[in-house]
Structures are given as structure tokens and as C-alpha cells.
Amino acid sequence: MAEKTILIKNGRVFDGESYFYGDVYVKGGRIAAMKSDVPDTADIVFDAREKTVVPGLIDIHAHILGISSDQWGTPADSSFFPFGVTAAADGGAVKGTAELADSFMMRCGVFLFIGVKDDRAQTANAKKLLDVYGDKVMGLKTMYDATDPNVRTLAPLKEAVAFAEECGLPLTVHCNHSPTSMESIVDVLRRGDILTHIFHGDRSICSENDYAAFKKAREKGVILDAGMAGCVHTDFAVLKAAVAAGYAPDVVSTDITKLSAFTRGGKYGLALCMSIMRAAGVSEEKLLPMVTVNAAAAVGKSGEWGVLRVGGDADIAVLEYGDHPFDYNENGNVFSSQKGYDCVLTVCKGLVVYKR
Numbered sequence: 001m002a003e004k005t006i007l008i009k010n011g012r013v014f015d016g017e018s019y020f021y022g023d024v025y026v027k028g029g030r031i032a033a034m035k036s037d038v039p040d041t042a043d044i045v046f047d048a049r050e051k052t053v054v055p056g057l058i059d060i061h062a063h064i065l066g067i068s069s070d071q072w073g074t075p076a077d078s079s080f081f082p083f084g085v086t087a088a089a090d091g092g093a094v095k096g097t098a099e100l101a102d103s104f105m106m107r108c109g110v111f112l113f114i115g116v117k118d119d120r121a122q123t124a125n126a127k128k129l130l131d132v133y134g135d136k137v138m139g140l141k142t143m144y145d146a147t148d149p150n151v152r153t154l155a156p157l158k159e160a161v162a163f164a165e166e167c168g169l170p171l172t173v174h175c176n177h178s179p180t181s182m183e184s185i186v187d188v189l190r191r192g193d194i195l196t197h198i199f200h201g202d203r204s205i206c207s208e209n210d211y212a213a214f215k216k217a218r219e220k221g222v223i224l225d226a227g228m229a230g231c232v233h234t235d236f237a238v239l240k241a242a243v244a245a246g247y248a249p250d251v252v253s254t255d256i257t258k259l260s261a262f263t264r265g266g267k268y269g270l271a272l273c274m275s276i277m278r279a280a281g282v283s284e285e286k287l288l289p290m291v292t293v294n295a296a297a298a299v300g301k302s303g304e305w306g307v308l309r310v311g312g313d314a315d316i317a318v319l320e321y322g323d324h325p326f327d328y329n330e331n332g333n334v335f336s337s338q339k340g341y342d343c344v345l346t347v348c349k350g351l352v353v354y355k356r
Ligand SMILES: [Zn+2]
Pocket: 061, 063, 091, 092, 255
């Protein structure tokens, strides 16, 4: 697909496992050389001095136009490339087709949505979409949230898990305002299931300065996802307390919608979520796996997404950490920092798709 060769020079490179200082060379949509035996020029040469070169970022919880919703789903590609994201999973597919997902430049998978009615899991639409999406289905997703009067007991969650088991898929659970204890939810979930919005506060897994359920989830292999949604699902006091107590997430995702994407001057995306995590006390060494290898593992794409390797797909982001201030102040939920991430280059499928 890609004709032009690309040379990203002099960067600090995280390949998904370890770090080195040096160059990455892209040819024919693939990483043709890295670290050693790298040609000294290319059609496009980018100097990444003082910047970090990482695998294209993965957003495992996004809401994409035409898949989650036409009304509040955000456009693929243009809502993701400026933040270094080259692959995303829709976190609640109710419509769309595999052909639609294939029409995007970015890589895209789906978590099919299971609604709840009268305390029962509604699996009919997800069943239908299993065939429509085929191997683009990465999992299922349900809501366990008592602000929905249809959700009253663990029964619909148990039914959703049973359906996920039948399908051989992981289940993502949106959980805040939980109607039952966090431990009861963790008891129902399986290794590889994903709990999202963990820093929501108000009856989420980090809300009461009691991390017993968090510990249990981690021991069990339940994946803990920030699912930030800006301020909507992140109480910054809860986030900071959890990180300080040693309870960082496994994965950081945006839960981006058209509203969060465009009501902050187009600045909301995964790079901003990373800035918030850094400001909350997460080190870069811990943070980068949360948006690359850990995210890939959560959606069944280990070794394929979230890594840089010679011969592999050329999905690359170049990030700068420095004087990129941000400021959140909504309903008393205040979080700001002078330092943050900015994406300076995104390469997807061997093509430069974003440049600052
Ligand atoms: Zn969501």
C-alpha cells in the first residue's frame, strides 16, 4: 500500500518490550529495519531527537461513528490519528458492518453491546452482529450501573458472562453506581474480562479507599481499564489516591465520543489521557505498556498490535513529553498540569497519517 520509505531518526524507541536509542525504517507498509542496519536516508526523514517512538497506540474503549451510534459516535481516523492512535476497539457496537470497519484507514475491532431490560441481559442484537462482524469481534460489552433502573441484581451480569463464555469472548463491564458490591462483580468475572471506568468514584472499584476488590481482580486476571471519558468517568481525586496507593490500571483508554472529541477544542484523545495519568503519578515506563502491549493483549492482538518489530506492520507514534499544559475544571473535578504529551507524528500501515 505504502510507496514512500520513512526514516524516523534519533528517537528513544519503546518496541513494546524494551528501550533503545536509534532509528526506525519503514518500507512497503512494514518496519524494514530498526536499531541496526538502518539505511541513512529515505523519502521521508523525521528527526525524533528528544522524543519517544512507540508502537501505534491502541484505544480499547472508543465509540465510533456508525458502530456505537450515528449520533454520538466519533469519526474514525480523524479523531484518533492526531493522538498517535492507529487501532481502536469500539466499546459498545450496536450497528455497522465489517465492511464499514474495513473502510477506515485505522485498524478497528468491536465489542458488541449487550443491553439490559427488566434485569435480564438482551443478547439478540449482539448474536446478530456476531455474523455481521466476524473476526472483527474482539469481545462483548455490558453495563452494570444502577442509574439504569433495568439493572437491579447480578443476574444480567451473570447472563452476559455466560453468553461471553458460549461465544469464547471476553466481556467488558462498564461498572459504576454499582448495585452490588465490587467483590460480587469480580467473583462473576473471568480471567481476561475487562472492568472499565475504574476511577469513576461513586461505587466503582477504586471509590472507597478500599482496594480489596481491585487486588482480587488483579489476582484473578481481570483487566482493569481506566476508560476515562475525560471527567465523565474519572474522578481525579480517586485516580490520584489509587495511583499513590499502588493501584494503577492495566490499560488506559479514552471512552471517546463525538462530544468529548470536539467540545474541548479537539484536544481530547489518548495522548491527553496519558498526560493525565503521568500527572497522577504513573511513570512513563509503566504508562507506555498500558496503551500498547497491555491494550493489545486485552483485545486478543498480542504480538500483532502494540509492538515494533522488523517485518511487522508499520504502525508508529512519535510522542513528545514536555510543555503541553492541560486544564480540566468541571463540577469541582479539577485536574491540571503544565506538562503533558503531544503527538508529533503518526504512521499507520506505513503511511504518514498525522504530522504536527
Ligand atoms: Zn464507553
